[in-house]
Amino acid sequence: MVSRRSIVGTIAAALIATAIGIVLSYVIHWFPVQASTQAHHTDTLYHVLVIASVPIFVLVVTVILYSVWQFRVKPGQELEDGPPIHGNTRLEVIWTAIPAMILLGLVSYSFVVLHENEKKPAGPEMVVNVTGQQFAWSYEYPSSATGGAPLKTTQLYVPDNESVHFEIKSLDVIHAFWIPAFRLQIDAVPGITTSYRATPDRLGSYPVVCNLLCGVGHGLMRSTVHVVTPSAFQAWLKSRASASGGASTGQPGAPASAS
Amino acid sequence: MAAKLRAPGLYRAFFAFLLGIAFAAGLTWLVRMATGHSTYHHFLSEEPIMAVSLITAPIFFLVGLGGFDYWLYWASGRPTRPEDHSSHGAHTWKDYFRINTDHKVIGIQYTVTAFFFLFVGGLMAMLMRIQLAQPGAEFVSANTYNGLFSVHASLLIFLFVIPVFAGLANYVLPLMIGAPDMAFPRLNALSYWLLPLAGLMMLLSFAAPGGAFADGWTAYAPLSIDAPIGQDFFSVGVQLAGASSIMTALNFLVTIITMRAPGMSFFRMPLLVWANFATSLLVVIATPFIAASQFFVLLDRGLGFNFFDAGKGGDVLMYQHVFWFYSHPAVYIMMLPGFGIISEIIAVKARKPIFGYRMMAFSLLAIVGLGFTVWAHHMFTSGMAAWIRIPMAITTAIIAVPTGIKIFSWLATLWRGVLHLDTPMLFSLGFLATFTLGGISGVMLAMVAFDIHVSASYFIVAHIHYVLFGGSLMTIFAGVYYWFPKMTGRMYDERLGKWHFWSTFVLFNLTFGPMHILGLQGMPRRVPTYAAKFADLNMFISIASFGLGLTTLIFLYNMVTSWRGGPRAVANPWRGLTIEWQVSSPPPVFNFDRIPTVVGSPYEYGVPGAVHGTFAPAPVPATVGGASRGSDVVHRHTE
Numbered sequence: 001m002v003s004r005r006s007i008v009g010t011i012a013a014a015l016i017a018t019a020i021g022i023v024l025s026y027v028i029h030w031f032p033v034q035a036s037t038q039a040h041h042t043d044t045l046y047h048v049l050v051i052a053s054v055p056i057f058v059l060v061v062t063v064i065l066y067s068v069w070q071f072r073v074k075p076g077q078e079l080e081d082g083p084p085i086h087g088n089t090r091l092e093v094i095w096t097a098i099p100a101m102i103l104l105g106l107v108s109y110s111f112v113v114l115h116e117n118e119k120k121p122a123g124p125e126m127v128v129n130v131t132g133q134q135f136a137w138s139y140e141y142p143s144s145a146t147g148g149a150p151l152k153t154t155q156l157y158v159p160d161n162e163s164v165h166f167e168i169k170s171l172d173v174i175h176a177f178w179i180p181a182f183r184l185q186i187d188a189v190p191g192i193t194t195s196y197r198a199t200p201d202r203l204g205s206y207p208v209v210c211n212l213l214c215g216v217g218h219g220l221m222r223s224t225v226h227v228v229t230p231s232a233f234q235a236w237l238k239s240r241a242s243a244s245g246g247a248s249t250g251q252p253g254a255p256a257s258a259s
Numbered sequence: 260m261a262a263k264l265r266a267p268g269l270y271r272a273f274f275a276f277l278l279g280i281a282f283a284a285g286l287t288w289l290v291r292m293a294t295g296h297s298t299y300h301h302f303l304s305e306e307p308i309m310a311v312s313l314i315t316a317p318i319f320f321l322v323g324l325g326g327f328d329y330w331l332y333w334a335s336g337r338p339t340r341p342e343d344h345s346s347h348g349a350h351t352w353k354d355y356f357r358i359n360t361d362h363k364v365i366g367i368q369y370t371v372t373a374f375f376f377l378f379v380g381g382l383m384a385m386l387m388r389i390q391l392a393q394p395g396a397e398f399v400s401a402n403t404y405n406g407l408f409s410v411h412a413s414l415l416i417f418l419f420v421i422p423v424f425a426g427l428a429n430y431v432l433p434l435m436i437g438a439p440d441m442a443f444p445r446l447n448a449l450s451y452w453l454l455p456l457a458g459l460m461m462l463l464s465f466a467a468p469g470g471a472f473a474d475g476w477t478a479y480a481p482l483s484i485d486a487p488i489g490q491d492f493f494s495v496g497v498q499l500a501g502a503s504s505i506m507t508a509l510n511f512l513v514t515i516i517t518m519r520a521p522g523m524s525f526f527r528m529p530l531l532v533w534a535n536f537a538t539s540l541l542v543v544i545a546t547p548f549i550a551a552s553q554f555f556v557l558l559d560r561g562l563g564f565n566f567f568d569a570g571k572g573g574d575v576l577m578y579q580h581v582f583w584f585y586s587h588p589a590v591y592i593m594m595l596p597g598f599g600i601i602s603e604i605i606a607v608k609a610r611k612p613i614f615g616y617r618m619m620a621f622s623l624l625a626i627v628g629l630g631f632t633v634w635a636h637h638m639f640t641s642g643m644a645a646w647i648r649i650p651m652a653i654t655t656a657i658i659a660v661p662t663g664i665k666i667f668s669w670l671a672t673l674w675r676g677v678l679h680l681d682t683p684m685l686f687s688l689g690f691l692a693t694f695t696l697g698g699i700s701g702v703m704l705a706m707v708a709f710d711i712h713v714s715a716s717y718f719i720v721a722h723i724h725y726v727l728f729g730g731s732l733m734t735i736f737a738g739v740y741y742w743f744p745k746m747t748g749r750m751y752d753e754r755l756g757k758w759h760f761w762s763t764f765v766l767f768n769l770t771f772g773p774m775h776i777l778g779l780q781g782m783p784r785r786v787p788t789y790a791a792k793f794a795d796l797n798m799f800i801s802i803a804s805f806g807l808g809l810t811t812l813i814f815l816y817n818m819v820t821s822w823r824g825g826p827r828a829v830a831n832p833w834r835g836l837t838i839e840w841q842v843s844s845p846p847p848v849f850n851f852d853r854i855p856t857v858v859g860s861p862y863e864y865g866v867p868g869a870v871h872g873t874f875a876p877a878p879v880p881a882t883v884g885g886a887s888r889g890s891d892v893v894h895r896h897t898e
Contacts, residue, residue, distance in 0.1 A: 002675065030779045040624040044707050046779075049706060052746030053699045060666060060695045064688050067673040071609070072680060079834075082611035082676035084865035092615050094659060095667040103656040103702065110706035111649065117708055118645075173482040174575065176715060178639060180781025183712040187642045189576065190481060191569025194642035196711075207790065211715045213475050214482060216401040 014062040021054035030097055035181035035202040035227060038117040042183040045113045052106060117184075118197065121163040126199065128158070128167040132175035135217030137208060146237055153240055156208065156225045158200050159233035165197045169175035175214050179225055181206035200227040267325025268357055270673045275323025279316035284308045286315075289488065306488050309467070310561055310830060313495040317456045325358045326449040348848040358452070360444035362433050364847065365451050367746060368571065369426025370739070372451075376418035377460050378811065383411040385808045392801040395788050404787035406471030406489070410461055413476045416593070417500040418458040420731045424596035425450075425507045428535045429744055434839035435529050437520025437855040437872060442513040450506035457499035464492035475785060477586070480567035484559045491560065494553040501546045504592075508542035511535050520838070523856035527871075529861040530839045531620055534599025537552060537623040541588045541595070541630060549585035552578060558675050576643055591630045594622060597734030598665055599770035601687050604741050605669050608684040609676030612862040615668045622661035629658040639707050639716045646786040648707045655705035662698055666691065675813060677832075682756030686737035689764045696724060700775065718778025724771040736763070736814070743821070744828030748845045751825060755817040762810040769803035791815025836871040837861045 034040055071082075101147065129140040141151040158164050168177050170188035178185035182198045210221035228236065263270040283698050287307045321327065332339045347361045348354070355368055387407050390398040400408065429447070433440055441447045464471040473479065476493075483490050510822070515536050528536075555578065558564040565571040592799020606613045613619055632654040635647050669691060678684065700722040703708045713719065736759070743751050758893050778784075782793050789797065831840040838855050839846070856871040863869030 028334060028776070030776060032781050035809075042712055045709050046703070049703045049709065053703070057695055057699060060670065061692055063670040063673065066682065066690055067609075067670075067676070067678060068688070071676050071678045073671065073677050077677055080610065081675050081865035082609060084612055085614065085671075085675070086612050087615040087618070088671075091666070091671070092618050093664055096618075096664055099663045100657065100660045103659055104653075106702070107652055107656040107705060110652065110708050111710040113706075114648075117711075155788065174479055176783075178716075178781075178783065180712070185711055185714060187641050189569075189642045191573075191575055191859075192642055207781060209781060209783050213405070213479070213785040216405065216473075218405075218783075219401060219788045222790075 002070065006066070010062060010066045014058050016066035017062070018055050018058045022037065022051055025050040031183075032180050032206070033202065034183075035199070035200055035204060035206050036179075036184070037141060037199040037201050039183040041113045041116050045110055045236075048109065049106065052102060055089050074186045079239040089182045099142075116230065121199070123163070126159070127165045127167060130155070130177055130188070131171060132168065132177065132210065132214075132221075133171035134173065134215050135210070135221040137175075137177070137210070137221070137223040141237065146241065148241060151237065151240055154223070155240075156223060157233055158198075158225060158227055159230040160203055160227050161199065161201055162230065163197055163199045165195060167193050169193050173214050175210045175213050175221065176229050178204060178211040180209065180211045181225075185211055187212055203227050203229065268324070269324065271325070272320045272323035275319040276316050278323075279319030280308070280312045282319065283311035283315045286536055287311050290840075306468070307561075309429065309488060309586075310491050311379065312367040313491055314455070317453075317460070317495075317499060318708055320456065321449065321452055324452060326445075326452055329445055358448045360440070360448050361848065362429050362441045362447060363746075363850075364443065365447050366426050366428075366430025367396070368451050369422050369429055370746075372455055372458070373419045373423035373426055376414045377423075378815070379462065380411050380414040380419060381808055381811060383407045383414075385805065387411065388804040389800040390787055391789070391797050392796050393798065394791055399787070401787045402470050402473055403426075405473035405475075405785065406465060407476050408785060409472050409493070411466065413461050413496070415727070416476060416589070417497060418454060418461070420593045420727060420735070421500070421504060421589075422454050423735055424535075424593070425504070425511075426536070427505070427600070427735075428596060428624035429533070429743065431742055431839050432532060433514065433518070434537055434745075434842065434850055435532055436515065436518060436523055436693075436839050437851065437857065438514060438518035439850045439854075441510050441724045442518055443510050446506050447510055450503040450510070453499045453506075454501035457496040457503070459500070460492050464489040464496075467492060469853035477582065478553070478556065479582075480556060481569075481575060483556055483569055486560075491557065494557050494560075497553050500549055501550045504542050505546050508539035508546075511539040512543065515539075520855050520857050523872075526617065526620070527857055527860055529599075530613060530616070530623075531596075531599035533620045533623055534595045534597075534602070537627045538595045540627050541592050544631070545585045545592070546684060547585075548581055549589075552581040555581070576641060579638050579641055580635070580643075580897050584631075586854065587634040587637065588630045590726065591626055593731050595626065597656070597690070597731050600734045600738035600741070601669060601690060603835075603837065604683045604687045605672050606862045606864065607833050608679045608681070608687070609673050610679075610864045611672050611676040612864055612866075613668065614671035614674075614858070615664070616860070616862065618664055619668055622664045625661040626658065629654055629661070633658055635795070636705060636710070639710045652707050656702060659698060659702050659705075659820065666695060666698075681740075681753055682751070682760055683737045683741035685757065685760040686733050686740065690730065690733035690737065691758060693725055693733060693764075693767065696723030697730050700725060704753075713778050715784060716778035717774045717782045717784050720784045721771050721774035723777060724774070727769060728771065736760075740820075742839075742857065743818070744832050745839055745844050747822045747825075748828050748843075749821050749825035751821040752817050752826050755813055759810060759813045759817065762813065763807065766803050766807040766810060770800055770807050773800055812865055825840050836863060836869070838872040841872060841874065 030046065031043055034043060053255045126145045128145065129142065131138045136154065138152065138154050139156050145149055166177065168186060170190045174188065174190070175188040176185055177188055179198070182200070184196050184198050186194045186196050188194065205224050205226045208223040208225050210218060214221065234242055265271065340749055349359065349364045355364065359365060386399065386549050387404065390396050390404055429441070467487065467489040470489055472486065472489045472493040474482045474486055478490070478493060515532060536805050555566045559566050565573045567573045567575055569575055602613055602619060633651055635643060635651040636655045639648050704722060740751060740756055777793055777796055781791065782789055828844040833840065841855065842851060853874045855874050857872045859869060859871055861871045863871065
């Protein structure tokens, strides 16, 4: 009934499909550019997850297709039944235990990545206060960052290769402070301060997106994070401080540029 | 006319509905006067009247319809009308529009109503895809767009997936266990009639001042607290749908526990019965939590309780915990009955016993238990205490194990079978493939570091549609085709069924597959416009989705024409062993002329001469205590 040739051929096809799947998972551009050290860790985690998933999916589909090919009812078989196989304890133990081990392994690895992404850096860390309100983000650089008066602004500049601790508040409803290029996100929740840290490691400008429905303007609640060299960052701080004449302007209500 | 207004039915119900609104107006007027408002001015305030009417009008409507007649007579000490079975069975189409206590009529009422809301909800998805075909389109306003996806999700969750499973089970479950009806037929009728009210309420919110509720089916506070009155249409609608859900689940539990035919021990129950047993446990335990979350919202909105106002001692995150404590188990409420359907179909269509029957039953119970330990994985980025993420991630990964057991057992059931690849089987196999993808992306989302990137993005939209469309809806289509001959007494058109499957399967993947990439690339969900770089994929998705929408017309055409004029179905067109196939199609009004006796497992395909249930007098007395108690109930009902 089950011919050796068909099995060998199918296993070969499944292995090839798995290989193609894994190669594809590297060819496809899943993510936007990586602009933080956290992004590298998260993307590696994703690739590991995909590589673990491809064989499982291929296994399921292969068994389905093989069954359709080999066990499909043939002329004259219309009233026949299959063999009355009720189960196989060893097989059932295997397909309970192996997935459980794979899953526990993956989730443990994800905790390692999480710990790596969230651990406090050895060196100094700049704090940026982020405020979400319908429908704009605003930022405040405290004295510890400016070395002078706190700076309130609607622009987000951060220095390259330096850990930044974003402390996030909301003035009205819940928002989510998502920087896809950093692979980081957390909600801005009324009444509490939430936070995450990012170490930008690629110069450039990247979107900041509100990722939690906050009302009619939710789709346009976007901002931009500029990763610049430390010297350019200091120059920007100075220019902002002199342009605004201190902390009095740059109201959090001012709409952020959606560029 | 006066007689019509006195007799239970739609006339009296509509009259009572108007009374309900008048009662709400009077009540708000009295309360406002008692609390110092001026007598006339505030009487004209429409919003409080509307808000109170949302609660009173449906209850009055149900009283008018006759949903409470028997209990009200009994409670007031008046003689209850003896059950003459006049409300059993459907003789004309009009019988589907009144209180009917026949589980088969109710099953069809449920199923048809749910599909009506599937088409309405699907139409909303089409409107959304028109809006999203290009960035910056202005097909609908942002507020309308937010209303569209909120009502789309609410209808498809609360008015389609959950009730359509209850409907299919309502029809076949009593037949499968050899019972003449559900345990509480009047309660069954009442739970059905709550549904169209809940659905119409959600739809009518589009006509409310300020538009439909527009903060998602999740209705996160505090956004939902200050929303226009349309929000109340959701909060109250969910109460009605939830009450319906709880009543049906209790009914299923009692029916399954007490009304099984003699000889049907728990481990002789078909897996569809097991699946609905597990689902009903979930519903009964979890649903009160979403009711609570929406009562909090109503009290905050209507009476200023400030549960979720952080500035006044409220706690914003508490809403999410209470909400997800229901809404995570709810995804299993929307999946386990489908698992049951797939088990029935694969065993019959592969002509083999279900592989590992006991593990299939135990894995359902494992999902029930674990299902309550994973809710906060929806909140990894919510700002809750960081440590909660660790245990919730572990349980979320582990809950994939019982689901995996089921997938592998179905695959092993196919192995060396004799596969009949007709429409129900095609949908079952398609389900196995798409649901596996949905399960895999679910496991990925358990990985906190990755979830932090894609939480609430289009990746989630893709995942949830792979689970609820590629998962639940595929099983629903499979089940509807499979039991169509039993429910209608007609055969459906096999060729159209296959067209329906292949077009749905291909276009489903083209529509929802690319959404994974959109999410990874950084596109948030619930936005009416998006950055220009996402334009190409969105256009592609929109075109595919229009095709997907059209495929449902094939289904609709097939169902309508086959029901009206398809070839007559024989009692057992699939040569199934379970009891529902041993009676005529459609079954007699009281299901069984003789109560069946169960003598073996429901899946003994390939065993020569194997029988699951027999209508002949059993040679051996029934073996199981619980089942013999069930038989008493059965006899009392049929006499």
